Amino acid sequence: MNGSGEAPRPEVTLEPLTRRNRNGTAYEREAWVERQIRSALDLPPEALRSRAGVSDRESPEYLSEESLVYLIRYLRRRAESQSVNDLTAALLRRLVSIVWKHLGSLGPEAVKEGESEVIDALFRRILDIDTDKADFLQVRFWVVIESLCVQAFQRQLRARKRTRSQVELSALPGYDGPDAEQSDAATLTEEELQRVSVQPLPAARLDIPFITLALSQLPENLRSAFLLRHYYEWPIEDADPTVPTISRHLNRTPRTIRTWLNEAERLLANWRGGQR
Amino acid sequence: MNRNSSGLNALEDVLDALVASAGTPSASSPEQWIRDYPQFERELVDFIASWTIMNSASPKEPSGPEADALVLRGMSIVQNLLHEMSSPPDRGPAIDSLLGRAQSLGMSLKQFAGAVRLGQVLMRKLDRRLIRYPSIPKDLLARLSATLECQEDDVSLYLQQAPTLATSARYRADSTPTLADPQDFDTAVRSDPTMAEEDRSHWLRSGAGNGH
Numbered sequence: 001m002n003g004s005g006e007a008p009r010p011e012v013t014l015e016p017l018t019r020r021n022r023n024g025t026a027y028e029r030e031a032w033v034e035r036q037i038r039s040a041l042d043l044p045p046e047a048l049r050s051r052a053g054v055s056d057r058e059s060p061e062y063l064s065e066e067s068l069v070y071l072i073r074y075l076r077r078r079a080e081s082q083s084v085n086d087l088t089a090a091l092l093r094r095l096v097s098i099v100w101k102h103l104g105s106l107g108p109e110a111v112k113e114g115e116s117e118v119i120d121a122l123f124r125r126i127l128d129i130d131t132d133k134a135d136f137l138q139v140r141f142w143v144v145i146e147s148l149c150v151q152a153f154q155r156q157l158r159a160r161k162r163t164r165s166q167v168e169l170s171a172l173p174g175y176d177g178p179d180a181e182q183s184d185a186a187t188l189t190e191e192e193l194q195r196v197s198v199q200p201l202p203a204a205r206l207d208i209p210f211i212t213l214a215l216s217q218l219p220e221n222l223r224s225a226f227l228l229r230h231y232y233e234w235p236i237e238d239a240d241p242t243v244p245t246i247s248r249h250l251n252r253t254p255r256t257i258r259t260w261l262n263e264a265e266r267l268l269a270n271w272r273g274g275q276r
Numbered sequence: 277m278n279r280n281s282s283g284l285n286a287l288e289d290v291l292d293a294l295v296a297s298a299g300t301p302s303a304s305s306p307e308q309w310i311r312d313y314p315q316f317e318r319e320l321v322d323f324i325a326s327w328t329i330m331n332s333a334s335p336k337e338p339s340g341p342e343a344d345a346l347v348l349r350g351m352s353i354v355q356n357l358l359h360e361m362s363s364p365p366d367r368g369p370a371i372d373s374l375l376g377r378a379q380s381l382g383m384s385l386k387q388f389a390g391a392v393r394l395g396q397v398l399m400r401k402l403d404r405r406l407i408r409y410p411s412i413p414k415d416l417l418a419r420l421s422a423t424l425e426c427q428e429d430d431v432s433l434y435l436q437q438a439p440t441l442a443t444s445a446r447y448r449a450d451s452t453p454t455l456a457d458p459q460d461f462d463t464a465v466r467s468d469p470t471m472a473e474e475d476r477s478h479w480l481r482s483g484a485g486n487g488h
Contacts, residue, residue, distance in 0.1 A: 021293065041414070078432040078433075079429070079433050080432070081358075084358075085351070088350075092354075096346050099346070100336050100346075101335045102330055105330075111336075115346055115349065115350075116349060119349070119350045120353050123357050127358060136289075140292075140296055143296045150327045151326075154322055154326035157329065208318065208321055212306050212310065215321070215324050216305065220328075224332035227325045231325055249329070
């Protein structure tokens, strides 16, 4: 039933999906998504806006994000700009908490940029009505959102790394100079040893097989700490509360992070040694 | 199976498929994906590394004002995209006049109105866009496009333009037309003296006024 109490018209044929999955078969919408779309196609603008605003997934009036993507494209083809705006706003409201969940750790400025990137990339697909780029969004909407969030997160990490690389090394907190790691380790205290052992690894050691090994072999907590320190060169800690640090990102003490990093390096060295 | 044989050539498709398949970065098996898509080796490693870090962060919740700001920023981005992409309203109308198009196909006003089950008065109002677009039934848009041998979108675009005083078609009028206030479709159906009763019943019964 649609919002006006009428039975959905059986003759309505939805635009087929043509994009293919990795097995080579065309994507297909779930049957319940197609039912939702059909039930909403004939609604007048007010009723459609009202249905798009229903957030209770159990409600019979609820329209899934996959359905909203189809409807936005359908309405855009028909140049019904007010309804396009209404459904776009409804979709954006549903995105807010998920995008924040994924990007919120980046800090207020970066999260703004990240959000904008996600929304831009998402709607470039949805509004491009001459291609099938939005097909997968009508099948697994939240999968695409997660993928877009990762890509936005990645760009922010890279930007941060670039900015940091422009700062003189001597200005970095905890940096003791190029010779520190080569100093007489045998005479260092345990604490000092921990500190020098977690300087970023030289780029030459960070080849793809090494990072792949870290990604596939390290336990999850060690993996994140290792990648942040050595791949993205984040500091473990910083007195400035606005500087993103591994300790803050993972919500662990700097001491715990150092322990994890030492353990990660030890495991990777063992695995690499064993592979030779 | 080599997943690349299926033709997932675009990086964005591969990354979407990776997320869909693995669900979490821990389950992503980077070696397997790099083997299947060696052309994206670096991108896959970067992606899985970032995914791992992103998921390890403590989740954050936006405040009310932050959530509102995101929606507003999002709307602004979408409006810019609509402007940037060649949107339908930016392209020239494919139909200059419903009556003119019908005439060019050899139909009189009476024949055209009859073909779509409308009266001639309502047909003229539609032609002049004096009927509120949201109130026009979708069935009628389909009938109009079929009769005029054009895309439904073209009819839809035409009917959403501003009301006009006269059509480009040269049907005779007894007096100089004036620009009346737009009406809802069901009101126009009820008041059209030239409409056959069975057509009037059809439109009122089929939910005229519910729009499309």
